[in-house]
Amino acid sequence: MIDAAFPFGAVYRAFIAGGEIGTMRFWLVLALAATIGPANVALAGNLVVEVRDAAGRPVIDAVATLKPLDAASAPPARFAWPAAMAQHDIRFDPYVLIVPVGAEVRFPNRDRVRHHVYSFSPAKTFQLKLYGQDETRSVVFDRVGVVPLGCNIHDQMIGFVDVVDTPWAAKTDVSGEAVLQGVPAGRAQLTLWHPEMKAPRNQQILAVVVPAAGAHQAVTVVMGPPLRRTPHTAG
Numbered sequence: 001m002i003d004a005a006f007p008f009g010a011v012y013r014a015f016i017a018g019g020e021i022g023t024m025r026f027w028l029v030l031a032l033a034a035t036i037g038p039a040n041v042a043l044a045g046n047l048v049v050e051v052r053d054a055a056g057r058p059v060i061d062a063v064a065t066l067k068p069l070d071a072a073s074a075p076p077a078r079f080a081w082p083a084a085m086a087q088h089d090i091r092f093d094p095y096v097l098i099v100p101v102g103a104e105v106r107f108p109n110r111d112r113v114r115h116h117v118y119s120f121s122p123a124k125t126f127q128l129k130l131y132g133q134d135e136t137r138s139v140v141f142d143r144v145g146v147v148p149l150g151c152n153i154h155d156q157m158i159g160f161v162d163v164v165d166t167p168w169a170a171k172t173d174v175s176g177e178a179v180l181q182g183v184p185a186g187r188a189q190l191t192l193w194h195p196e197m198k199a200p201r202n203q204q205i206l207a208v209v210v211p212a213a214g215a216h217q218a219v220t221v222v223m224g225p226p227l228r229r230t231p232h233t234a235g
Ligand SMILES: [Cu+2]
Pocket: 114, 115, 116, 151, 152, 153, 154, 157
């Protein structure tokens, strides 16, 4: 409202001096003031989602996605991390990659051995036939859903591309926290997904109400046994 104060004064003087045209501009400024008023300031809060298992341990690599129920429309999904799924030390890196629907994902091979990456997922069925060190391939993910990845040569290689249609998506870090930035205030559906979660479709859905200032949401999930895969090396 402070920003609107100066033009308000200027146009009000024009209103007094200019008759009908001044009146139109007067109402225009009122409409402008309404669109930049407190109702829309509520868009800037962060939702911090903290995910722990039944024993209270932080859950790493869980994907939190938020679908606001009150906001009219969402901005296009763009994420800070690269749309890349490397093969490194005979494993997929990262273990879980979030991409917006329509993203072209690179699959660089950083190993000396060759890999043959594939998925049978309904969201994306593909295969990248054997390719070697420092070569890369790419795949466009055009449908929303989880795409489990495997390698024909190395059975222990397991990874996931989570294709989402919301800009409010993030992965939990080592402390079990995912930060959804700039979420709209109001009612929303919060979905938590992890490949090892013991739940239908490996996910838990919560109804939440996000206050204008943002919030911290703690969630406990039930985890199953870890998938058998190549252990992550230190660093
Ligand atoms: Cu491989």
